[in-house]
Amino acid sequence: MSSEDSALCQPAITDDLVTIGLKADSSETVIRLLSARLLRLGYVTPEFADAAVEREREFPTGLPAQIPVAIPHCDPRYSRGSAIAFGRLEEPVQFGEMGTLDQTIDVDMVFLLALCEPESQVRWLKKLADFLQERQLLADLQSLVSEHEVASYLRRHIIGDGSVGK
């Protein structure tokens, strides 16, 4: 994590934040596994996982997009930097559908978002929103074979450059 101003505006999306073939039996397990990754790399506090699980229960983040995804996250006070931990699941798990309390959708791609300084994040959050609406981009994400390819692809579309990352 960098304290440079420019870094505050962009999320880290590095190879080691990407997991392909994640094995999990529930949305909670997915959130905890990806949170552990964020914690180990210093992007979140130890309380992040519980907070994200709790928030997901109260305000589910499954999105019935053309290819369904989930975007769990929690209050910025549990983040030390901005980052996206991405997991592609071996088998889909059920996430609650955003805006409902009684509907679920099967999801096999999860974007766990760590955010600090929310006002400086608006630009990439918009790009992420655009990304999630494109069937082809999500389909590509399902077929890329390595963590490195996925991380590069996400950086290119969400940060807007092909740089190797921080």
Add this chain to the structure above:
Amino acid sequence: MAKKRIVILCGSGVASSAMAASKLADLCQARGLVVEIEKRAYRDMKGAGMKPDLIVSLTPGLKAGGFGIGYPDVPVVMGVSLLTGMGCDKTMAEIEEKLKGG
């Protein structure tokens, strides 16, 4: 039409609402709707800030007048389609209608 105030509501007022707000701003502009969009967390909704003309909600169970949100007469439109792109036109038509007092 005078400038309208829209509050967009999500669980923490951070990520989902920011994503939806950016889409909503674009779509309102495309329809010639002059709006001011404020992001807010569900827990901060009760009586906080100025009364909006419309609430766009990403949270479950929120109905106009329900949950004691402080503005029982403000219409509520569900906004998840802003994030998925699915059914977005319908949502925007509903938003436009409500803003124009339909």
